Amino acid sequence: MAGGRREREYAMALQRRSREAYALAGRFEAATEAERKVVGQLITLTGAGWRLLVDHAWPATMSANVDMILVGPGGVFVIDVKRGWEPPSAADDLPPADSEHRDLGVAKLLDTTRAAEREVASLGMAPIALRPVMVFAEHSVDRVVGRLRLLGAPEILPVLVGEPQRLTPRMVRAVADLLEETFTAYDTPSLAETPARTPSEEPDGALFDVEDVERAAMRSALSAPIEQWMTFLHHDQVSVVRRDWNGPARVGGPAGTGKTVVGLHRAAHLAQRTTGRILYVTFVKTLPRVQERLFQSMAPSVPARVEFTGLHSWAQRFLGERDVRLNVRPEAAETAFSRAWLRVGRHSLLTELDPSDRYWRDEVSHVIKGRGLTSLAEYRVIPRHGRRTALQSQHREAVWRLYEEYERLRIAQGVHDFNDLLMTALREVEREPVDPPYTAVIVDEVQDLTLVGVRLLYALVGDAPNGLLLIGDGQQSVYPGGFRLADAGISVMGRAAVLRTNYRNAAPILDTALRLVSGDPFDDLEESSPNGHRDVELTYHEGRVVVAQAADAADHDRRLVEALSEAGPAGSAVLCVSNRVGHYHRLLTAAGFSVLNLEDYDGNPTDAVKLGTYHRAKGLEFKNVFLPHHDTLHMANGHTPVDRERAELARRLLYVGMTRARDHLWLGTVVRS
Numbered sequence: 001m002a003g004g005r006r007e008r009e010y011a012m013a014l015q016r017r018s019r020e021a022y023a024l025a026g027r028f029e030a031a032t033e034a035e036r037k038v039v040g041q042l043i044t045l046t047g048a049g050w051r052l053l054v055d056h057a058w059p060a061t062m063s064a065n066v067d068m069i070l071v072g073p074g075g076v077f078v079i080d081v082k083r084g085w086e087p088p089s090a091a092d093d094l095p096p097a098d099s100e101h102r103d104l105g106v107a108k109l110l111d112t113t114r115a116a117e118r119e120v121a122s123l124g125m126a127p128i129a130l131r132p133v134m135v136f137a138e139h140s141v142d143r144v145v146g147r148l149r150l151l152g153a154p155e156i157l158p159v160l161v162g163e164p165q166r167l168t169p170r171m172v173r174a175v176a177d178l179l180e181e182t183f184t185a186y187d188t189p190s191l192a193e194t195p196a197r198t199p200s201e202e203p204d205g206a207l208f209d210v211e212d213v214e215r216a217a218m219r220s221a222l223s224a225p226i227e228q229w230m231t232f233l234h235h236d237q238v239s240v241v242r243r244d245w246n247g248p249a250r251v252g253g254p255a256g257t258g259k260t261v262v263g264l265h266r267a268a269h270l271a272q273r274t275t276g277r278i279l280y281v282t283f284v285k286t287l288p289r290v291q292e293r294l295f296q297s298m299a300p301s302v303p304a305r306v307e308f309t310g311l312h313s314w315a316q317r318f319l320g321e322r323d324v325r326l327n328v329r330p331e332a333a334e335t336a337f338s339r340a341w342l343r344v345g346r347h348s349l350l351t352e353l354d355p356s357d358r359y360w361r362d363e364v365s366h367v368i369k370g371r372g373l374t375s376l377a378e379y380r381v382i383p384r385h386g387r388r389t390a391l392q393s394q395h396r397e398a399v400w401r402l403y404e405e406y407e408r409l410r411i412a413q414g415v416h417d418f419n420d421l422l423m424t425a426l427r428e429v430e431r432e433p434v435d436p437p438y439t440a441v442i443v444d445e446v447q448d449l450t451l452v453g454v455r456l457l458y459a460l461v462g463d464a465p466n467g468l469l470l471i472g473d474g475q476q477s478v479y480p481g482g483f484r485l486a487d488a489g490i491s492v493m494g495r496a497a498v499l500r501t502n503y504r505n506a507a508p509i510l511d512t513a514l515r516l517v518s519g520d521p522f523d524d525l526e527e528s529s530p531n532g533h534r535d536v537e538l539t540y541h542e543g544r545v546v547v548a549q550a551a552d553a554a555d556h557d558r559r560l561v562e563a564l565s566e567a568g569p570a571g572s573a574v575l576c577v578s579n580r581v582g583h584y585h586r587l588l589t590a591a592g593f594s595v596l597n598l599e600d601y602d603g604n605p606t607d608a609v610k611l612g613t614y615h616r617a618k619g620l621e622f623k624n625v626f627l628p629h630h631d632t633l634h635m636a637n638g639h640t641p642v643d644r645e646r647a648e649l650a651r652r653l654l655y656v657g658m659t660r661a662r663d664h665l666w667l668g669t670v671v672r673s
């Protein structure tokens, strides 16, 4: 692939300055020719916006310092140059403490990288933006081993130039200034702004291949954009990403406060420091695709050891590998429940509390099966967090009969539900641990998992240091039947962090959303919060909430189409309840929009309007969010505890929908005269 004109000019400009750089490299007298060419290449970059720090003592091999630190558009590179060393073979794993490689100075290189990381963390820079690099001056090599990048002399410049651009020139200056202040034992060789006349001393052959550099510049230009959060974080976020935890930990915080961002950085951080597998798991089926795509743009050079998956898909795959076959058929299981309700529920005393089978289906699914209860005795005494109805003993007995009938019918039909899937996976992990084991499990949107789901993930890593990280927000919980982490035997004492700066929503949007739930208590895995008030700091950006009051349903839909046309489909999502998705699909298609179901969305920019349910939109965000008939969800509290619980759940769902909007939230309603 040839480069574009700009990339060719860039490579040529570097080439023009390379002889001058080579001459400047000569001041490090003791360097061999090969080393001098390496440092010559790096000095060349200083003519193109990079900054270089070189250890005063370099190239003395006994120096306590790492040879160089380079700062440029691609990030910070801590570099050790090796002379007379063969690069370790591909079969070698090069763990930092490996005595065989101790002489290579791996530990020194990693220590210096960590020291630099500590410094730049004060600017909010994330560890992913710093890379330790070992350059083998007389060889050709390009390998990633753990956190290290091993490069040969011919590879160094193309690799550095080919990195996606993370830092603007201003950021390069700020980061380099800070590092120069800290690393005082370093020189800062740099080409002058204007080229000097051609130096007399010339290298024997070119320092680098111009076409390679041109191709690399093209690669950099074509790489997915590195958004600011992929490099710079809030101090609270960096500290969570870098922290060493000696057991399970948890990160909470209201919507849009960068919890997922922290999770992704944490995954990259751990992937670079360990050799084991890392599981990044969430309840929502579609989210892993979006998260994986973000992760790949953010951390393109991190080894592919982070597995993004939905919890149920993971369990299904895991059981498949163990030859445990389940017949998971949610619809058939639903039918079994409906039949059970007709037989033992419909005329029971449960209907005094709530006549609809839905409430009791949730009780069976989330409280009894979701918590893995196996006896009425257990069910009689457990606190039902988040459920507002107080059940007397006779009610619990009636629910238990319903559960048993459901199980009988389900088993007779030979089908399983999702709870069976997770419970079977848990038993299987307990019977024989996963091999090879996971080093870390990061759980996003943990508030939507059942207790059995959390126990399953906990069973994968137990209390291992930096093993389990639970990320979530109880206020966004859209399923009933909460639990406490203690119920899973998990303690996060002293290992919990809360994020408070909202980066996503414009102020009017967040205000509207928070007002909706501010009176509602919610459960947050460790305790109940007495009301929905949260401390949230806003990052200022413009935005608006539009409430469209229509005369009737037809008028409502016409306004929706108008508003969507005005906002443009590309950044827009329409969210609704599940039985309205078909209607809006037809409406939008008839209005000439192309429509992408959220089931098929992977986070890539698209010209289509995204359409899906509130549940499917969890964890996602869009520039414009349209919530047609939003108030059909928002039910009044009613008189019974069941009504109140239902209304709270509905408000939380609407809160989730509203907080998906960055700049523009459209709320459709029909005003009856």
Ligand SMILES: Nc1ncnc2c1ncn2[C@@H]1O[C@H](COP(=O)(O)OP(=O)(O)OP(=O)(O)O)[C@@H](O)[C@H]1O
Pocket: 228, 229, 232, 233, 234, 237, 253, 254, 255, 256, 257, 258, 259, 260, 261, 262, 473, 476, 502, 503, 504, 618, 619, 620, 621, 659
């Ligand atoms: N340090 C940061 N700088 C700039 N933008 C940030 C930063 N942290 C997060 N963001 C942005 O804020 C938005 C919300 O982040 P994220 O999705 O991680 O929040 P969340 O807390 O997981 O949200 P939710 O709970 O609502 O799903 C994203 O657009 C993200 O890119």
